[in-house]
Amino acid sequence: MTITAFQSYRVPSYGVSSRHTPELRAAARHIGRRRFLGVTGAALALAFAVDLPRPGVAAAAELDAARIATDPFTLGVASGDPLPGSVLLWTRLAPAPYQPDGGLPAERFDVDWEVARDEAFATVVRRGTATAHPEFQHTVHVEADGLEPGSVYYYRFRAGAWLSETGRTRTAPAATGSVSSLTFAAVACQAYQDGYFTAHRHLAEDDVDLVFHLGDYLYEYAVDAAGGARAYTDRRLPALFNHETVSLEDYRLRYALYKTDPDLRAAHAAHPFVVTWDDHETENNYAGAVPENAVPPEEFLLRRAAAYRAYWENQPLRPPQLPTGPDMRLYRRLQWGPLAQFDVLDTRQYRSDQAYGDAPHVPGPESEDPARTMTGAAQERWLLEGWRDSTALWNVVPQQVCFSRRRMDLDPVAKVSMDAWDGYPASRRRILDGAKAAGVENLMVLTGDVHVGYAFDIKDDFDDPASRTLGTEIVATSIASGKDGSQRPGNWATFMTANPHLKFYDGRRGYARVELGQELARADFRALPYVTTPGAPVTTAGSFVTEVGEPGLKPA
Incomplete structure (x- = not known):
């Protein structure tokens, strides 16, 4: 069963609170992973667990990002979970964000990224290329490593001719460093x-x-x-x-x-x-x-x-x-x-x-x-x-x-x-x-x-x-x-x-x-x-x- 099939699946809403049906509460409490994977529709759930590429692993055919005709960075950029030497960078390619496919075909796209010490990107310290997989709705998760602890950085993404907005992030201080405060x-x-x-x-x-x-x-x-x-x-x-x-x-x-x-x-x-x-x-x-x-x-x-x-x-x-x-x-x-x-x-x-x-x-x-x-x-x-x-x-x-x-x-x-x-x-x-x-x-x-x-x-x-x-x-x-x-x-x-x-x-x-x-x-x-x-x-x-x-x- 493909992911597309799951996307069209819709769970019924019966409008009666399960908190008033002891049988359903008991069933939910005791349902184990083995039973879950054995019920009708298990193939739909398995579509989320197997045969999916991890970031950086080839899957579908790859298209040249230069073919993206309108700005794909409509959902902005984000960073998170800072460590002393790295931070997670995020974006998603979606030229048409209110369409189910985001305005892109079900193909892979390369997305370039870079991290700099300054907002003008005069001093770039890390750069690379990530793959936006259709299986992940063309989202990109980059673990930018090799960074200095306790430092502010600026980052951005590029897909073809399109450049994202600039994000500002920071790494966590070193475990044994001196830290006076955190806000x-x-x-x-x-x-x-x-x-x-x-x-x-x-x-x-x-x-x-x-x-x-x-x-x-x-x-x-x-x-x-x-x-x-x-x-x-x-x-x-x-x-x-x-x-x-x-x-x-x-x-x-x-x-x-x-x-x-x-x-x-x-x-x-x-x-x-x-x-x-x-x-x-x-x-x-x-x-x-x-x-x-x-x-x-x-x-x-x-x-x-x-x-x-x-x-x-x-x-x-x-x-x-x-x-x-x-x-x-x-x-x-x-x-x-x-x-x-x-x-x-x-x-x-x-x-x-x-x-x-x-x-x-x-x-x-x-x-x-x-x-x-x-x-x-x-x-x-x-x-x-x-x-x-x-x-x-x-x-x-x-x-x-x-x-x-x-x-x-x-x-x-x-x-x-x-x-x-x-x-x-x-x-x-x-x-x-x-x-x-x-x-x-x-x-x-x-x-x-x-x-x-x-x-x-x-x-x-x-x-x-x-x-x-x-x-x-x-x-x-x-x-x-x-x-x-x-x-x-x-x-x-x-x-x-x-x-x-x-x-x-x-x-x-x-x-x-x-x-x-x-x-x-x-x-x-x-x-x-x-x-x-x-x-x-x-x-x-x-x-x-x-x-x-x-x-x-x-x-x-």
Whole structure:
């Protein structure tokens, strides 16, 4: 079965939540890779796993890039996952990005790339040629190595007569080098149909070393011809975006829509990104092999395979992250010299199904089952072992959903989210105990998902405000999801009262900016007054510091 055949395959949507069908939940929990590969339609899934060229390996016939008649670099450039001696460079050839084939035939094209120390490319330090394979939708992933640690570089691509825009990136410092500080941004949740990506434009102009994207890079929901809340009057989007993404073709086209946004392109060109997904890159609130709706698990895993493949193709990710079928190793570890260790988590692919039908609920036997996991056993073990071996001053965990307790009402036993770590308290307990056992003193968790900005003290016992503070959690609000938002949402007073460890809450769009230093870390919450019209200014809604060796947030 060819990939083209899979592109035309569409998963049915029955509209009934599988969280209310125990048989489907059980089937999804127990479906193994052997059964998955044996079900009807397995050949479609195998199309993602075998007989595909790795980057640089010959496949289909090659065409001269000089035959590309219009600009193929419509989706910009990006870089990511910086190491001391290398960085990953990304682009995609797509002269017609809103067409399923991107406006190119199913042939290979050579793409030249170069890295320089200056924006004028007077001092080129690395160059080479990569192959844009049709099997990877003519995306290009280049591991540019042989670079100096802790250095800024400029990069660009060339295909025939066409030259891409110039990107700016940097390498990580040497493991044993001297690093006084690091400034990074945390972003999340950019529903195209909810508004403009103005926050990315401000981020592109901000002086940060690195950007962490914490998930919901795109949304699977339909986008109408007017672009939803963007309410375009000077352009119309094709009808092919006006349905939910389920096939490989759907997900690829949705990335094309997002990456044609000029503000997102500007942010990618300005800074290296470290990305991880949440749910909407595949489907809302899925859990492992359990879909949101009553779709047979085998069919959902086919959809997950399509979503994961399109994610890798369209992000600045290295070859170890290349998925196989419905599986993708996204959790990984990055270092910033001796200053910081970043343990990037995946809290979607391996988690237990949400308890109590995935609705807000008081803690109970179902959610408190000690066997429940947010990360899966292998990832949990990897995280705790990494902390035991860490010599970094700051241990930072970029991940997806609220880690700290978030009581939603003022009842003696309050409801909490079953989709966040509150729905997996035993899993959170193991993580916190592991941090204590490893002697992690300066723990910072980065979170997205909830479309608001929060600042939490991470308590050893969230039921006891006087218990030891083990770290801090910085929750980045959304880029666009939730539309304009408000400074103080309707539940602001309730949340601030019910959660004494919650130090800040703002409901506007924007991003979080964090500076790690030798003595303290500072977090600035950057906020926009609106996103449903373009051009909003940005202000700092709140600033906090946490000191080395004394976890806990204080106003800056």
